[in-house]
Amino acid sequence: MPESWSDKDERQYEHIKESESKEGRSSKTAKRIAAATVNKQRSSEGRTKSGGSKKSASSKGGSSKSKAGSKGGGSKKGSSGSSSKKAAAGRKGGKATARKRSR
16 A cells, blocks of 8 residues: 555555455455545545645535425425426426417
């Protein structure tokens, strides 16, 4: 392993490598994924020469998805979100149907 890796980095690398091997990945692929993961973590913590400026949502523990989580935008209480589906199902056709109606 690189000299700049700490004992923690070494443990993390071994753990990820074993996990990837258990998932059925080849030894070469498992090593590549483990090294990339450790290096990404080190970079996000600013422990590399060029790292530290970019922090992804996953490394900060956050999510890039919105908190609402529903397309309808309504409240989650008592609503299954099917009202917008029912409205869409009630409309028959698209542009072709509109053209027929206007003739």
